[in-house]
Amino acid sequence: xxxxxxxxxxxxxxxxxxxxxxxxxxxxxxxxxxxxxxxxxxxxxxxxxxxxxxxxxxxxxxxxxxxxxxxxxxxxxxxxxxxxxxxxxxxxxxxxxxxxxxxxxxxxxxxxxxxxxxxxxxxxxxxxxxxxxxxxxxxxxxxxxxxxxxxxxxxxxxxxxxxxxxxxxxxxxxxxxxxxxxxxxxxxxxxxxxxxxxxxxxxxxxxxxxxxxxxxxxxxxxxxxxxxxxxxxxxxxxxxxxxxxxxx
Numbered sequence: 001x002x003x004x005x006x007x008x009x010x011x012x013x014x015x016x017x018x019x020x021x022x023x024x025x026x027x028x029x030x031x032x033x034x035x036x037x038x039x040x041x042x043x044x045x046x047x048x049x050x051x052x053x054x055x056x057x058x059x060x061x062x063x064x065x066x067x068x069x070x071x072x073x074x075x076x077x078x079x080x081x082x083x084x085x086x087x088x089x090x091x092x093x094x095x096x097x098x099x100x101x102x103x104x105x106x107x108x109x110x111x112x113x114x115x116x117x118x119x120x121x122x123x124x125x126x127x128x129x130x131x132x133x134x135x136x137x138x139x140x141x142x143x144x145x146x147x148x149x150x151x152x153x154x155x156x157x158x159x160x161x162x163x164x165x166x167x168x169x170x171x172x173x174x175x176x177x178x179x180x181x182x183x184x185x186x187x188x189x190x191x192x193x194x195x196x197x198x199x200x201x202x203x204x205x206x207x208x209x210x211x212x213x214x215x216x217x218x219x220x221x222x223x224x225x226x227x228x229x230x231x232x233x234x235x236x237x238x239x240x241x242x243x244x245x246x247x248x
Contacts, residue, residue, distance in 0.1 A: 020091040027087045032080040039072035049131040053139045061149045071152045089116055115174045122170030123163045130218045137214050169223045176230025187234045198224055
């Protein structure tokens with residue numbers, strides 16, 4: 001086989017990857033164009049957990065002259081990526097699926113779908129449970145005489161960090177299944193390490209969330225429960241070596 005002929009499949013894969021990336025970017029742009037008119041409404045919805053607990057007469061502020069325009073636009077871009085994520089994952093799946101064995105495809109489909117659902121569930125949990133509790137706590141412990149006036153840009157950065165932390169943490173069941181399927185560990189070994197896992201999730205909660213006990217606990221406790229869920233899900237997946245020997 002000549003060097004030219006061997007390079008043809010690589011060029012074809014690169015062209016396909018470029019096409020799928022362009023389709024994904026176009027999907028994000030289409031969603032963004034559809035939502036940009038409602039950018040201020042989207043930001044108002046995001047700020048709702050804080051606005052509900054602010055003292056009477058208090059409000060959010062903008063310390064940068066361009067922040068009232070760019071902050072909602074930035075949020076709309078992030079929301080567009082979240083909404084377009086299923087389509088982008090389908091494009092990624094269409095690219096890698098031809099190179100997988102049949103048993104790997106059967107395993108990957110529920111894992112990919114589950115990872116997306118768990119990520120969204122983490123964001124929903126953070127928005128509906130964590131943020132209201134955390135903001136209620138912050139506003140109540142403010143020293144007397146201190147006026148609470150949160151900058152809109154800082155608030156967006158804070159909330160996005162929370163969303164990312166909880167979305168990532170909710171992927172623990174997927175990570176647990178992959179570790180056991182790949183042979184890196186076993187469910188029994190993970191059960192024996194449960195005390196270390198519990199300590200570890202609280203350390204991770206401390207690192208991924210702002211320095212307050214409420215956010216750390218509200219992240220660590222679901223992570224532990226999701227770890228237990230991952231151990232349950234490992235029963236439905238055979239180790240990789242057993243699956244490959246069965247297919248041979």
